[in-house]
Amino acid sequence: MEYRTLPHGGDKISVIGLGSAGIHNASAAEVERTYEIAIDAGVNHFDFIPSESAPLEAMGRALGRHREDVHIQVHIGALYESGAYGWTTKAAPAIAEFEQRLATIGTDYADFGFIHCIDEDADLDRVMNGGIWDYAQARKADGTIRHLAFSTHSLHIARELLATGSFDLAMFSLNPMYDYTDESEYGQGEAADRALLYREFERAGAGVAVMKPFAGGQLLDAEQSPFGQALTRFQCIQYALDKPGVLTVLPGVHGVSDLRDLLSFFEASSEERDYSVLASMAPQTREARCVYCNHCQPCPAGIQIGLVNKYYDLACVGDELAAEHYRNLEHHAGECIGCGHCDHRCPFGVAQSERMAQIAAYFGA
Ligand code: SF4
Ligand code: SF4
Structure with a gap:
């Protein structure tokens, strides 16, 4: 359990x-x-x-x-x-x-x-x-x-x-x-x-x-x-x-x-x-949105992509605890090497490497 x-x-x-x-x-x-x-x-x-x-x-x-x-x-x-x-x-x-x-x-x-x-x-x-x-x-x-x-x-x-x-x-x-x-x-x-x-x-x-x-x-x-x-x-x-x-x-x-x-x-x-x-199957929203499914793993930089996105979305609505959880992760968005693996793998059309740059900028490298 x-x-x-x-x-x-x-x-x-x-x-x-x-x-x-x-x-x-x-x-x-x-x-x-x-x-x-x-x-x-x-x-x-x-x-x-x-x-x-x-x-x-x-x-x-x-x-x-x-x-x-x-x-x-x-x-x-x-x-x-x-x-x-x-x-x-x-x-x-x-x-x-x-x-x-x-x-x-x-x-x-x-x-x-x-x-x-x-x-x-x-x-x-x-x-x-x-x-x-x-x-x-x-x-x-x-x-x-x-x-x-x-x-x-x-x-x-x-x-x-x-x-x-x-x-x-x-x-x-x-x-x-x-x-x-x-x-x-x-x-x-x-x-x-x-x-x-x-x-x-x-x-x-x-x-x-x-x-x-x-x-x-x-x-x-x-x-x-x-x-x-x-x-x-x-x-x-x-x-x-x-x-x-x-x-x-x-x-x-x-x-x-x-x-x-x-x-x-x-x-x-x-x-x-x-x-x-x-x-x-599902009708997609106007803006491609990460649903934290982790289908795009593994990331060569070791970034937990679903989790990083979840903490970022939560931090954006004022969840300080989530921001702290993000900071405590072993690997952060700033470590993204832009390999494009996640962009290619994401079935939901999320431009994840761009989003990593956005997340890194939000939290500060
Ligand atoms: S970027 Fe796509 S595949 Fe990766 S966690 Fe988000 S929704 Fe899933
Ligand atoms: S583009 Fe960045 S986040 Fe995506 S798999 Fe490559 S290193 Fe990981």
């Missing part, structure tokens, strides 16, 4: 966690076994909001047995009144459900207490002024919530919530389909603005837990994919992990076999994870 660090608090979070969609058709025994195997493999980050209420008890039992070793996302605003997932902005049922979910796990705290799935201004207003936000802040103050978090599909709601300075984690839908097409209501905003938002997450010190990394499976099926060509799960996971701010990707699984397939990501070669084929 690989881990990344939550900027506020320093928790180590597994780069693959588990979402809860998909597990509701498994038997209770299968659910518990799936979670046990995941935890045994080092997965330590779990969303706790399945599509139906059926697996909640089994999930809670497994997570409760390993309470100190796992991070659990518990939502204020999810509901299971009819047995199926629903949501509300009314404080009383949202709070009752949140407290019930802690009881299901047999715990008295949530690692991440979520302001749940706010996509509209009117909903945001109800949450912030109708009791949920006050409750979340009070539970943060008394330690019931260790970190405040939010989930949304909306760029401007994400920005409004980030501006409060209160959040340590955001759950955001992120995949090539949502970034490059407007084929889904979950993928709002155009590519450049979404890329900017990822940098804003990182600058704000709010980690991103990725939901819908496969666009609900659409990207894995050539017939359903808007690109007319399928990507693999490994490519989608690597794509998400390369984005600024991202700490973990949270796919749902149907059971043990599905989980084992997912975890084989860590045995996959760099070729299997390479998603540069996307350059021939």
Whole structure:
């Protein structure tokens, strides 16, 4: 397992966690076994909001047995009144459900207490002024919530919530389909603005837990994919992990076999994870933009090209930490010898050697 660090608090979070969609058709025994195997493999980050209420008890039992070793996302605003997932902005049922979910796990705290799935201004207003936000802040103050978090599909709601300075984690839908097409209501905003938002997450010190990394499976099926060509799960996971701010990707699984397939990501070669084929599938933005994929490696000067570009983009939006990370790299943009290998290799049309000169000038040789 690989881990990344939550900027506020320093928790180590597994780069693959588990979402809860998909597990509701498994038997209770299968659910518990799936979670046990995941935890045994080092997965330590779990969303706790399945599509139906059926697996909640089994999930809670497994997570409760390993309470100190796992991070659990518990939502204020999810509901299971009819047995199926629903949501509300009314404080009383949202709070009752949140407290019930802690009881299901047999715990008295949530690692991440979520302001749940706010996509509209009117909903945001109800949450912030109708009791949920006050409750979340009070539970943060008394330690019931260790970190405040939010989930949304909306760029401007994400920005409004980030501006409060209160959040340590955001759950955001992120995949090539949502970034490059407007084929889904979950993928709002155009590519450049979404890329900017990822940098804003990182600058704000709010980690991103990725939901819908496969666009609900659409990207894995050539017939359903808007690109007319399928990507693999490994490519989608690597794509998400390369984005600024991202700490973990949270796919749902149907059971043990599905989980084992997912975890084989860590045995996959760099070729299997390479998603540069996307350059021939996705409509390109007006300006060729580095997506940090590292397809252009190796660099004879030893420059980590994707990382240098990521730190530069972050520094440009005021992320001082990223600028420091850049300075601490072993090899810097100023060492580029202009061989042109990266220009030739980049499927996204980035004139990378020119960009290296620009980056070197920005940071000073
Ligand atoms: S220059 Fe191109 S190939 Fe290299 S990391 Fe950026 S997008 Fe990927
Ligand atoms: S042009 Fe510069 S950055 Fe690109 S591969 Fe050559 S030395 Fe590395």
